[in-house]
Amino acid sequence: MIEKIKSLPDKPGVYQYFDENGKLLYIGKAKSLKKRVKSYFRFNPFRPADNLSPRIYKMISEAKDINYIVVESENDALILENSLIKQLKPKYNILLRDDKTYPYIYVNYDEEFPRLEITRKVVKGKNIKYYGPFSSGASAILKTIYEEIPLIQSKSCIKSKKVCLYYQLKKCLGPCEGLISRDEYLKYVNKAIKLLHNKEKILDILNKKMQKFAENLQFEEAAEIRDRIKAIESAEIYSNVDLAKLEDLDVFVVEVFDKKAIVIRIFVREGKVVASSNNIINFQVLPDKGEIYTRAILEFYNSETPFTSSKILVGDDFEEREWLSTTLSEKFKKNIKIITPTSKERKKLIDLAKINALEVMKNQKESTILLEIKNLFNLENIPYKIEVFDTSHMQGRAIVGAMIVWENGKFKKSDYRHYHLEGKDEYSQMKELLTRRAKSFEKDSPPDLWLIDGGVAQFNLAKEIISSSGANVDILAISKEKIDLKAHRAKGKAKDKIYYQWRMKNGEWKIEEIKLSENDKRLQFLQMLRDEAHRFAIEFHRKTKLKEDKKIELLKIKGIGKAKMTKLLNYFGSFENIKKAKFDELKEVLNEKDAQNIVVFFKEKS
Structure with missing residues (x-):
C-alpha cells in the first residue's frame, strides 16, 4: 500500500480504500490524487496522520489497500465520486437517500397557446419558464388553477380545431377555433401564474369548495378537495420571513443530532418562503458536516433538474463549497453561488431551517429493535x-x-x-x-x-x-x-x-x-x-394472472383451445412471451395455421 501511495499521479481523480477482506471502506475525490491521499498518512513510521477527524482516523486505521481512477478535471472527480458512493455505499461515506426528483410547473412560450404543465426534468426549448420546485402538492395546485382559469385543458385540444365540452362548460376559451387571440390568451396565462404564486389564495378557494360540497352532502367530492388541501399544506413552512428583495433562493441547512443528521431545504421565490422538504440521514460513525452538505446539494441538483433560484444559501461554510459552486455553474451554464448569509433577512432563513430541523428530530421515534x-x-x-x-x-x-x-x-x-x-x-x-x-x-x-x-x-x-x-x-x-x-x-x-x-x-x-x-x-x-x-x-401475481386469463379467453376465439394454450405457456413461459414470439417460433410449437392466427390476433389488438 505504501508503494501505491508514493506512486500516485499528481492528477484529479477518485480514490477508494479497502480493508483486509477487500471490503470497500471509503471513496474520495481529489484535485491531486498524490497530495490528497498522502495527507491522510505519516510515513516514519507509516501510520494515520494526527490531524484527522475520529471517523477518518478509524477508517485509515482499517485501510489495507487503495485503488484510484484518474479523470480529466476536478468537476469530473466530484460527479464520479457522488455516483460511486450512491452505487457502492462504502462504510465510511455519507449516503443521502434522496433519489427522488422534485416536480416543477413550467410554461413553454414557444407554443402559440401555452399551458401550465408538470415536469421533473429539463424540457427542451428556448423559451421555457419554470416554477418550483414543489416538494408536494404540484398536481393539486395545477388542478385548482385549471378549474379557476379557462386555459387549454389538454394538449390534444388545440390539435382538434374544434371546440369541445370544456368550451361548453366555460373552462376553455376556444383558441382551437380562433375564438381568442394569442395576446388575449396570454393574459389568462399570466393570471394563472399569479395564482400559482399565491398559495394562500389557492387554499382559500379549495376550503370554500370543500365547505360547499359538504353542505350539499357531496362527501366524496369534499374528500377529494380535502386531500388536495393536505397535499398543498404538507410542503408548508409557516413563516413571517419576507425578504425585502424579490429574489429566488434555495436554502440548505444540516443539523446533526447524536446518530442522525437532518437536511432541511427551504425554497424562496420572489422573496417569500413557498415550500420546504427534509431528509433524515442515519449513520454509524459521526459524519463530517461538509460531506453531508456536498452530498445533499449534488443529489438535489441532478443532471436533469431545472435550476430556478438565483443563489444557494447554506447554514455552514465547508471545504467543497467553491468546488461545488463551479461544478453546478458549468452544469447549468449560469453563475451559481453557494454562500453563507451575512444579511439579517437571509440569516432568518437559516434560523428558520434550524428550528424546523429540531422539529423533525423531535418527531423521530427511536427503535432498539x-x-x-x-x-x-x-x-x-x-x-x-x-x-x-x-x-x-x-x-x-x-x-x-x-x-x-x-x-x-x-x-x-x-x-x-x-x-x-x-x-x-x-x-x-x-x-x-x-x-x-x-x-x-x-x-x-x-x-x-x-x-x-x-x-x-x-x-x-x-x-x-x-x-x-x-x-x-x-x-x-x-x-x-x-x-x-x-x-x-x-x-x-x-x-x-x-x-x-x-x-x-x-x-x-x-x-x-x-x-x-x-x-x-x-x-x-x-x-x-x-x-x-x-x-x-x-x-401482483393475482392481477397479472387475471389479466393473462382474460387474454387467453380472447385467444380461444381464434381456435386456440386449452391444450394448445398449455403447450404455448409451457414453451414460452408467459403470455407476454407468446405475444413477442415470431411466426416461425409459434409454428414450431403448434402449426402454420395456428401460428398465423396468433400473429393476426396480436396485430389486431396492438
Missing part, C-alpha cells in the same frame, strides 16, 4: 433501510417478483417495486429479481439490509450478487423449516429459520442458521417484513 438485529446477526450496519424480496407464480404462469421497503420506522410504499420475471424455477426467479435491483443501485441507492424469502441457496445467491455489485449491503434470509421436503407457511406447521453470515476467529466467514422463539420481537419484526413482501407479491 434495529440495533438488536444488528448485534444478533453481526451486521455491518444498523439496518435503518431494509429491502425485502419475494417471488410468486402458479405452475410457471404469471411469474412475478416484489420488493418492499422499510425505512425510518415504517413501510415506504412509494419505493415498492413489482417485476415481471421469466425464470422457470424459484432460484432463477430470485436471481433475476435481485440482479435487476442491484443493477439500479446507481439510480436508487442500496439499502442497509436485504431480507430474502428463502434458505441457504437464496442467501448465497444474494451474497454473490452483492459482492459482484461492490455495494456494502448486509443480507439475511428467512424461510420455513421444511417438513417432508415442503416448506409450510401455515401457522404452527413449522418454525422460521434465519440464515446469516458470521465471522469465525480465524477470519473466515460461514453461514449460520438460527431459530428464535415465536415470542421473540426480532423474529416477529422480520416476519412482519417478510409477510408484507409476500402479500405484495401475491397481490
Whole structure:
C-alpha cells in the first residue's frame, strides 16, 4: 500500500480504500490524487496522520489497500465520486437517500397557446419558464388553477380545431377555433401564474369548495378537495420571513443530532418562503458536516433538474463549497453561488431551517429493535433501510417478483417495486429479481439490509450478487423449516429459520442458521417484513394472472383451445412471451395455421 501511495499521479481523480477482506471502506475525490491521499498518512513510521477527524482516523486505521481512477478535471472527480458512493455505499461515506426528483410547473412560450404543465426534468426549448420546485402538492395546485382559469385543458385540444365540452362548460376559451387571440390568451396565462404564486389564495378557494360540497352532502367530492388541501399544506413552512428583495433562493441547512443528521431545504421565490422538504440521514460513525452538505446539494441538483433560484444559501461554510459552486455553474451554464448569509433577512432563513430541523428530530421515534438485529446477526450496519424480496407464480404462469421497503420506522410504499420475471424455477426467479435491483443501485441507492424469502441457496445467491455489485449491503434470509421436503407457511406447521453470515476467529466467514422463539420481537419484526413482501407479491401475481386469463379467453376465439394454450405457456413461459414470439417460433410449437392466427390476433389488438 505504501508503494501505491508514493506512486500516485499528481492528477484529479477518485480514490477508494479497502480493508483486509477487500471490503470497500471509503471513496474520495481529489484535485491531486498524490497530495490528497498522502495527507491522510505519516510515513516514519507509516501510520494515520494526527490531524484527522475520529471517523477518518478509524477508517485509515482499517485501510489495507487503495485503488484510484484518474479523470480529466476536478468537476469530473466530484460527479464520479457522488455516483460511486450512491452505487457502492462504502462504510465510511455519507449516503443521502434522496433519489427522488422534485416536480416543477413550467410554461413553454414557444407554443402559440401555452399551458401550465408538470415536469421533473429539463424540457427542451428556448423559451421555457419554470416554477418550483414543489416538494408536494404540484398536481393539486395545477388542478385548482385549471378549474379557476379557462386555459387549454389538454394538449390534444388545440390539435382538434374544434371546440369541445370544456368550451361548453366555460373552462376553455376556444383558441382551437380562433375564438381568442394569442395576446388575449396570454393574459389568462399570466393570471394563472399569479395564482400559482399565491398559495394562500389557492387554499382559500379549495376550503370554500370543500365547505360547499359538504353542505350539499357531496362527501366524496369534499374528500377529494380535502386531500388536495393536505397535499398543498404538507410542503408548508409557516413563516413571517419576507425578504425585502424579490429574489429566488434555495436554502440548505444540516443539523446533526447524536446518530442522525437532518437536511432541511427551504425554497424562496420572489422573496417569500413557498415550500420546504427534509431528509433524515442515519449513520454509524459521526459524519463530517461538509460531506453531508456536498452530498445533499449534488443529489438535489441532478443532471436533469431545472435550476430556478438565483443563489444557494447554506447554514455552514465547508471545504467543497467553491468546488461545488463551479461544478453546478458549468452544469447549468449560469453563475451559481453557494454562500453563507451575512444579511439579517437571509440569516432568518437559516434560523428558520434550524428550528424546523429540531422539529423533525423531535418527531423521530427511536427503535432498539434495529440495533438488536444488528448485534444478533453481526451486521455491518444498523439496518435503518431494509429491502425485502419475494417471488410468486402458479405452475410457471404469471411469474412475478416484489420488493418492499422499510425505512425510518415504517413501510415506504412509494419505493415498492413489482417485476415481471421469466425464470422457470424459484432460484432463477430470485436471481433475476435481485440482479435487476442491484443493477439500479446507481439510480436508487442500496439499502442497509436485504431480507430474502428463502434458505441457504437464496442467501448465497444474494451474497454473490452483492459482492459482484461492490455495494456494502448486509443480507439475511428467512424461510420455513421444511417438513417432508415442503416448506409450510401455515401457522404452527413449522418454525422460521434465519440464515446469516458470521465471522469465525480465524477470519473466515460461514453461514449460520438460527431459530428464535415465536415470542421473540426480532423474529416477529422480520416476519412482519417478510409477510408484507409476500402479500405484495401475491397481490401482483393475482392481477397479472387475471389479466393473462382474460387474454387467453380472447385467444380461444381464434381456435386456440386449452391444450394448445398449455403447450404455448409451457414453451414460452408467459403470455407476454407468446405475444413477442415470431411466426416461425409459434409454428414450431403448434402449426402454420395456428401460428398465423396468433400473429393476426396480436396485430389486431396492438
